[in-house]
Amino acid sequence: MSRKKPNILEHELVPKHEVLSVREAAELLRKLKIKPAQLPWISIDDPVVKAIKAKPGDIIRIIRKSPTAGEAIAYRYVVVDTLRPRKKEKV
Template structure:
């Protein structure tokens, strides 16, 4: 079997790591610190697949039954 790509699984939404500028923009838009976002652990399979490091912010594009597409963010924590 070829390597298992979790992003192809029907339960896993698409996700990207945000750049520094994008994080800053997001922070200013909501007026929050990035730790105030929901968290995701560094050891999370999604983080490992993306190669995200603690301190990064991940943008998640969920499929939503109400909105069609919903954007969420998670802050990578180091445990």
């Protein structure tokens, strides 16, 4: 009997993650006057990045609930993690 793999995106401690469209990403970078690599990075091996099917070079919007601000928005640039060897995924 195989167990169903839990959906990490449904966990109460995982904030909402969404991949920005090319247009949204360009607008964000123009507004902040930065290049993508100047954003904080998130690894392509991150479980949430895998779950939302983001690719290297994508920009992700993370929306967290905040008791003081209502919600806090952060952005991350998806990168291939070069600091450690990559694991081969099971198909």
